[in-house]
Amino acid sequence: MELLLPLLAALLIGAGVFLVLSRALIRLILGASFISYGVNIAILLAGEGERRDAPPLLQLSGPYNDPLPQALILTAIVISFATTALLLVLALRAYQVTGTDHVQELADRPDPVRSPIVYADPEYPSVSPEIGTAADVDEEGAP
Amino acid sequence: MNVLAWPVLLPLFGGSVLLLVRRSLVRRWVSTAVSAATLAVSIAIAVSTFHGEVLVVQMAAWAAPFGITLAADGLAGLLLLASNVLGLLTVVFAGSSLQHAPVRGDSALLNRARDAFGAQALLQFLFMGVNMCFLTGDLFNLFVAFEVMLLASYGLLLLGGELPQLREGFKYVVINLMASSVFVVTAGLVYGLVGSLNMADIAQRVSAHGGDPRITLLAALLALVFATKAAVFPLGFWLPDSYPVPPAAVSAYFAAVLTKVGVYALLRTFTLMFPSEHGVPTLLFALAGVTMLVGALGAVARRRWRHAMAFANVASIGYLVAGVFIGTHEGMTAALYYLLNSVAVIFVLFLVAALAERIAGPRYREHGHLGLYPWLGAGYFTAALALTGLPPTSGFIGKFALVRSMLAAGTWLPVTVATAAVLTGLLLLYATMRIWREFFWGEADAVHRVAIPRAMSGVTAVAVALLLSLAVFAGPLYGLCGRVATQLDGNAAYRAAVLVPDAPPREGAH
Numbered sequence: 142m143e144l145l146l147p148l149l150a151a152l153l154i155g156a157g158v159f160l161v162l163s164r165a166l167i168r169l170i171l172g173a174s175f176i177s178y179g180v181n182i183a184i185l186l187a188g189e190g191e192r193r194d195a196p197p198l199l200q201l202s203g204p205y206n207d208p209l210p211q212a213l214i215l216t217a218i219v220i221s222f223a224t225t226a227l228l229l230v231l232a233l234r235a236y237q238v239t240g241t242d243h244v245q246e247l248a249d250r251p252d253p254v255r256s257p258i259v260y261a262d263p264e265y266p267s268v269s270p271e272i273g274t275a276a277d278v279d280e281e282g283a284p
Numbered sequence: 285m286n287v288l289a290w291p292v293l294l295p296l297f298g299g300s301v302l303l304l305v306r307r308s309l310v311r312r313w314v315s316t317a318v319s320a321a322t323l324a325v326s327i328a329i330a331v332s333t334f335h336g337e338v339l340v341v342q343m344a345a346w347a348a349p350f351g352i353t354l355a356a357d358g359l360a361g362l363l364l365l366a367s368n369v370l371g372l373l374t375v376v377f378a379g380s381s382l383q384h385a386p387v388r389g390d391s392a393l394l395n396r397a398r399d400a401f402g403a404q405a406l407l408q409f410l411f412m413g414v415n416m417c418f419l420t421g422d423l424f425n426l427f428v429a430f431e432v433m434l435l436a437s438y439g440l441l442l443l444g445g446e447l448p449q450l451r452e453g454f455k456y457v458v459i460n461l462m463a464s465s466v467f468v469v470t471a472g473l474v475y476g477l478v479g480s481l482n483m484a485d486i487a488q489r490v491s492a493h494g495g496d497p498r499i500t501l502l503a504a505l506l507a508l509v510f511a512t513k514a515a516v517f518p519l520g521f522w523l524p525d526s527y528p529v530p531p532a533a534v535s536a537y538f539a540a541v542l543t544k545v546g547v548y549a550l551l552r553t554f555t556l557m558f559p560s561e562h563g564v565p566t567l568l569f570a571l572a573g574v575t576m577l578v579g580a581l582g583a584v585a586r587r588r589w590r591h592a593m594a595f596a597n598v599a600s601i602g603y604l605v606a607g608v609f610i611g612t613h614e615g616m617t618a619a620l621y622y623l624l625n626s627v628a629v630i631f632v633l634f635l636v637a638a639l640a641e642r643i644a645g646p647r648y649r650e651h652g653h654l655g656l657y658p659w660l661g662a663g664y665f666t667a668a669l670a671l672t673g674l675p676p677t678s679g680f681i682g683k684f685a686l687v688r689s690m691l692a693a694g695t696w697l698p699v700t701v702a703t704a705a706v707l708t709g710l711l712l713l714y715a716t717m718r719i720w721r722e723f724f725w726g727e728a729d730a731v732h733r734v735a736i737p738r739a740m741s742g743v744t745a746v747a748v749a750l751l752l753s754l755a756v757f758a759g760p761l762y763g764l765c766g767r768v769a770t771q772l773d774g775n776a777a778y779r780a781a782v783l784v785p786d787a788p789p790r791e792g793a794h
């Protein structure tokens with residue numbers, strides 16, 4: 142155990158870094174998840190050394206593991222879960238907009254030129270009737 | 285004393301309510317009211333901290349090293365006040381700019397969709413995270429506060445889903461995810477080595493540890509994380525492209541406040557937790573000199589309003605970090621005053637950029653807007669002087685004090701950084717005056733007047749007035765910064781207030 146868990150943490154973080162450096166968005170997300178697993182094991186290890194006699198509120202005897210790192214891991218798991226969900230939605234959305242999940246193609250694609258640009262001036266009514274004017278959008282905003 | 289929890293709770297409840305409100309106008313007013321209430325509480329907290337008091341709340345009455353501590357000293361009060369003033373202004377500006385889109389058609393629809401899908405609620409959650417960062421006295425809780433702030437900022441950056449937003453948003457999320465992983469593992473290691481997560485307690489245990497190289501490693505890891513958030517030179521490459529993509533009000537708040545949260549965390553790390561480390565602060569001091577120059581050169585190179593301003597923000601971070609790590613009382617005082625100036629001036633510049641983009645698009649190349657928008661020109665000119673550091677603005681006072689305290693330190697490194705600071709001032713002068721010449725100056729040809737909503741110009745005017753008041757009330761403000769710097773020197777009051785002496789001794793401590 143003394144050697145196994147550090148090696149596992151190192152393996153997970155190493156695999157995670159390797160995947161994060163790849164060019165497909167989905168592998169990048171997997172890599173981020175691997176890193177967060179490795180980090181959790183590392184925190185667990187940080188609490189290994191300190192063994193206490195009794196939990197603060199209970200009258201039990203005997204060595205027990207420090208619960209605080211486990212509480213930290215729980216928080217970190219929740220946060221990394223939320224971030225992974227966000228990244229997955231983001232990757233899906235990027236794929237829908239651009240048709241690629243390749244980082245380089247995403248970076249090379251030029252920004253869309255929004256046309257026709259008509260500045261909101263009462264003197265100049267909109268020249269693009271198919272888009273409509275600002276008055277066509279209802280107050281609630283949801284299209 | 286529970287007043288300390290309100291700057292976190294009010295935006296939390298306000299943001300949750302905002303998710304349920306259906307009418308856009310009601311959302312605007314609710315959001316404004318919540319921000320105004322948060323500001324009122326922040327003023328109350330700040331005023332009592334400015335009298336030298338350190339406010340402390342132990343959550344659920346668990347004594348200091350065991351429970352979660354909220355604490356506010358002068359530094360936290362100063363930043364809480366500044367960030368909530370800007371928060372209120374941001375909410376008003378965003379409410380107006382999301383309703384009155386500059387361009388008709390899909391952009392107007394997009395902005396209204398942003399409003400309908402929770403832009404105001406996300407802003408409140410962002411304020412909650414920022415306030416919690418300033419108030420928490422616990423290293424792991426600082427991580428949680430960072431995550432609350434970052435998740436809200438991801439949402440605000442990505443809301444709308446345009447291609448530039450997706451591209452820059454992905455980079456932003458991944459960079460921050462990596463930094464957060466390092467942060468959380470460092471928090472775990474701090475607990476493993478030192479045996480505590482309460483910052484004041486860490487400070488005492490670290491001083492008992494002596495010159496342990498593992499402590500230096502922990503300090504370096506924390507510095508890596510916070511320097512990434514603060515965009516210090518080799519780690520700040522993500523900032524200049526990502527801050528210009530969200531809506532104008534949001535990027536103004538991001539630039540003015542979020543990077544300063546990183547600087548605040550650096551300050552806490554090296555004044556409170558690891559005050560006897562010297563290698564890492566010296567490295568950060570040297571890097572701050574490079575950060576200034578990179579920011580100023582980037583501001584010269586960029587041809588778009590908000591991209592240039594984002595680089596100007598990087599330059600201003602450089603000055604700030606340099607001031608924090610000079611290592612003298614005068615340097616810290618100057619840095620705190622410059623912090624106020626930097627927050628205000630970057631906010632004004634981004635608001636002016638937002639109005640200018642509304643008038644003429646993202647690039648600054650059409651001449652002759654001064655005749656049509658004289659007040660916008662006046663606001664820009666004031667902010668440009670303050671950014672460059674020319675009298676009679678607060679920028680001059682801050683930079684003069686910074687450079688003087690660097691020169692007073694006398695050795696070769698501070699003198700080199702001081703030279704970089706002066707050079708950066710000249711480059712920023714060139715960058716800002718080029719925008720002045722290309723956008724405001726000259727003959728107006730084919731430029732027609734665009735109506736600017738009253739709320740937007742009003743917020744910009746208030747922000748300029750705040751910037752000017754920093755110069756007008758420079759005397760009392762500088763004195764206040766001096767007192768806060770004295771408090772930070774040793775942090776005796778902070779530690780005494782957090783760690784009450786009658787707390788039960790910790791079991792199994794080594």
